[in-house]
Amino acid sequence: MSVSKQPAKTPSSDSKSARQRQKSDLFQQVLRLPIVIWQSLFFIAPLFFLVAMSFFIVRNYRMTEAFEMKNWLKMMSRDYFWDSYGLTIGLATLATLVVMTVAFPAAYTLAFRVSENTRRWAIFLLIIPFFTSYLVRIFSWYVILAESGVINAMLGYIGLGPYIMLNTKFGTIVGYMTLTLPLVIILQTFSLANIDRRLVEAAYNLGCRPWRTIIRVVLPLAKTGFIIAAVFCFILSFGDFVSPYYLGGSKPPTLPILIVDTVKSGQQWPRAAVVAVMMMVTLFIVAFGGIAAAYRRRNA
């Protein structure tokens, strides 16, 4: 065993390295600055304003600065608010479960069963839907889901239908899937692709059945990415206005529709802010809960 000879430290070399450290720290700080400024200007400041606005009042269609609880009392005491709240959480949860389930076989195939080249092409194809406007994609479902649309026409050939799919909760879920499914497949694929394959092979070699391998080995190893995918799916669905309005027929309205309704009639921006704050709080809870679950280590 050899011991390397360390150069003797002198006061001047100490101060030089301290200066270099300071310089490097400063550099790191400067690098972080843009995101800090951006988030402060466009997220934290508007968030504070949104909360403050929920206490303002509207007089003659004009918002006036005030600190009154009446908007909160009004919205919190209305059954329709809580009905919309429950419905929005329910639909977003259902969409998350459906999307995560539907996405998994596709992601699994892309991660384990196809070549690297095919996977790249598939990811590219999954990104393509984002090139077109979400609204346009939603309107295109009219042709497919309408009573005289493509699906009912096909079902008609085998003597089924017609089924009402537009202006229903089913329509809303289809819209949510349009929005989130490609993203969730991509996130799941990346999570699965990063799994150490030797662990999967070890499970197989030790006689673990395929389903058991998926549940006991694959899913725990991909847990973080899967939870993040689910959180994204929930957040996007929870805040979406377009699908429940155009495919769900606003029947009944979700919280984003309630915000628009509240603003549209009487310019009640402060009451809309109350709804928005409640949505933000819900999403914070879901996001932090999800992230905590994603990074929680199993107790030894």
Added chain:
Amino acid sequence: MKHNSPILKSKLSRRRLLAYGAATALSTPFISRAWAAPVEINMLAWYGHGEPDIVAEFEAANNVKFKPKYYAGGDNMLGLIAQSPPGTYDVILSDGEFVQQLNAAGYIEELNAADYPFDDMLYKDFQQFPGHWKDGKLFSMMVRFGHLGVSYNKNAISAEEAMSYSCFWKPEVKGKVGHFDWHLPSLGMMSLYDGNGAGLWDLNDSQWDKVQKTTLSLRPQVGGFFDYGGTFNSLKNGEMQAMCGIGDWITGVLEKDGAPVGSVVPKEGGIQWTESYCIGKGSEKADIVNKFIQYMLSPEGQVKSAQMAAYPGFAITKSGRAKLIEVDRKEAERTGQVDGMANDPVTLVKEGRIHYRNIPVQQTLEDWNDFWSEYKNA
């Protein structure tokens, strides 16, 4: 290679670059003045009023350019004006029932009644439309109107059935009755169905309770709540077979395209929407806006309004109606704008079957809106 050309030889020094730049910047205003840029007119209106089919001819003739900002619903309009500095909007197209509020808030300029063809109006009420005059002064000029009633798919509901709002409760159209997503016209129709007639907006507590109960009883029939685009699409593709809260302003566009839809004023009565032009307070372009309002009241302007691509409206002047019959008799007949026709919109008004759209008298708009939210969630 040696360049002899002075252009190629010359070097662009920093000083020269600055000089050229300054000269260009300073001359820009003169260049644009030389081209006589059109005067921009800021318009606040329902969709369609600032589109080329309506304003292009006026723009070309007067070297102006309309910059429209569109809204949906009167309180949306009031909110937009309230949140903008005075003078933001030069011309405001308002629903008739909201003119009073615009005036009370001081958002509009007084108009000179002598500038407009009052003698040419088809009906005396249009000369003194409620809320448009105050203390003998004119503040808004009515330019078009339309009727709201039962809008329906002719394959699902017969013409006889459509003559009563009760067709909305027909079992065969369960789940296929749509609402235009604005409480005022839909609740107004429910009020008419309850027999409130001319007092449809002036409801006491028991009448208001009854209207709410009637409306809630319709909820199982309802297939959706739609904006303009959604209403249009759902009627076109047959998803909705009856629509509450609209009239020919939507079905007329579809009907012209061959869709089997139509609108009628039922026996319980219909509601009139009225659109009026105002000059925004503090506008520096009042003269040209005034000229535009005169243009819209001219026979040519009235025809453009009646044929508007976004949504048609009835002519309000005799000369406008005559011009429409002359240039587009088919449209005039389709909409009953020919003297002697049973569905002549002016005859319907005179017979008392039409009630001008208003805001609630004994309740607030907030009360109605609150109920509307409850109804949507029911």
